[in-house]
Amino acid sequence: xxKYLAVxxxxxxxAPAISHAAQEEDTRWYVAPFGSYxxxxxxxxxxxxxxxxxxxxxxLNSHFNxxxxxxxxxxxxxxxxxxxTADDSELAGGTADLQYFxxxxxxxxxAVVGAGAANTSVHGANAVGFLGEAGLxxxxxxxxxxxxxxxxxxxxxxxxxxxxxxxxxxDDFHEMVVNVGFVLPLGEKAHRPEPKIELPIxxxxxxxxxxxxxxxxxxSDGVNNCLDLCSGTIAGSKVDAKGxxxxxxxxxxxxxxxxxxxxxxxxxxxxxxxxxxxxYPQKNDLEVxxxxxxxxxxxxxxxxxxxxxxxxxxxxxxKGVKNKLTxxxxxxxxxxxxxxxxxxxxxxxxxxxxxxxx
Numbered sequence: 459x460x461k462y463l464a465v466x467x468x469x470x471x472x473a474p475a476i477s478h479a480a481q482e483e484d485t486r487w488y489v490a491p492f493g494s495y496x497x498x499x500x501x502x503x504x505x506x507x508x509x510x511x512x513x514x515x516x517x518l519n520s521h522f523n524x525x526x527x528x529x530x531x532x533x534x535x536x537x538x539x540x541x542x543t544a545d546d547s548e549l550a551g552g553t554a555d556l557q558y559f560x561x562x563x564x565x566x567x568x569a570v571v572g573a574g575a576a577n578t579s580v581h582g583a584n585a586v587g588f589l590g591e592a593g594l595x596x597x598x599x600x601x602x603x604x605x606x607x608x609x610x611x612x613x614x615x616x617x618x619x620x621x622x623x624x625x626x627x628x629d630d631f632h633e634m635v636v637n638v639g640f641v642l643p644l645g646e647k648a649h650r651p652e653p654k655i656e657l658p659i660x661x662x663x664x665x666x667x668x669x670x671x672x673x674x675x676x677x678s679d680g681v682n683n684c685l686d687l688c689s690g691t692i693a694g695s696k697v698d699a700k701g702x703x704x705x706x707x708x709x710x711x712x713x714x715x716x717x718x719x720x721x722x723x724x725x726x727x728x729x730x731x732x733x734x735x736x737x738y739p740q741k742n743d744l745e746v747x748x749x750x751x752x753x754x755x756x757x758x759x760x761x762x763x764x765x766x767x768x769x770x771x772x773x774x775x776x777k778g779v780k781n782k783l784t785x786x787x788x789x790x791x792x793x794x795x796x797x798x799x800x801x802x803x804x805x806x807x808x809x810x811x812x813x814x815x816x
Contacts, residue, residue, distance in 0.1 A: 492639025505534025551576025587617035732777035751803035763787030
């Protein structure tokens, strides 16, 4: 029995090191009625006994309970060694217990230690002595507000040289006690409030700005996208109110002196014009107009302008332009600048493309 006591005490002291994570804390008061079976020490010269009692306790936190317990136990018939009469041996007392729960759940195992005092009564003689207990137990939650509880304890009882020597062989007893009962918590369980999660307030998304076509001019022809019916106009073109091309002056196109032969620089410029016309979706017929300054006779200038416009039309067609191209010479009849100055005459010597049908 002393070995059992050492094991029980060690278990109680080591329990914190092997405990599980605590469940939600319950700190209610409770009452715990119970029945007991006592495996008596042979030194008592009595039978094993039965009894019961009541404990009042409090759940301190997720691991510990503290309670005060009172009990009564009948240890059975004891024979007086002097007159050989038999009578029951009774034990009544109380302890202060501390329980350590390894974890709290449906099944909740625990270790318990307790200390108190008990009065042993046999044949009218009484002896008050020390009582110490240590053991292991468990609770099972039957339903909300009702637990089944059972534990097995080693009990040490010392009656300090009592006057029970006529019935017992010793005043020092080592016994085993099995308790079975119920735990009835008082009041409702305090539920831990759910953690409040503060979610960031979502800021409303800024509306996606809607493109205002009236402020846009994708092809830079001077007509906004809302009104432009001919998008992608070739740069430099004159357009109508709907953004459709009317004419394009091909600036920088020069010819050999008094000839319709294109210079290398003129061919380079026309290469770019040809690419633009090929890429432009509108395939209207085009009039290639040739114009001259006022130098020379009207007849000569008219013939020269027609030849030069034809040279430009032929070159563009050769470069892959699919529009129908018609050459027309106007000589000096449509000046755009003053022929009395060299600068004006240079401007008047020009080639223009005219979109027919726009």
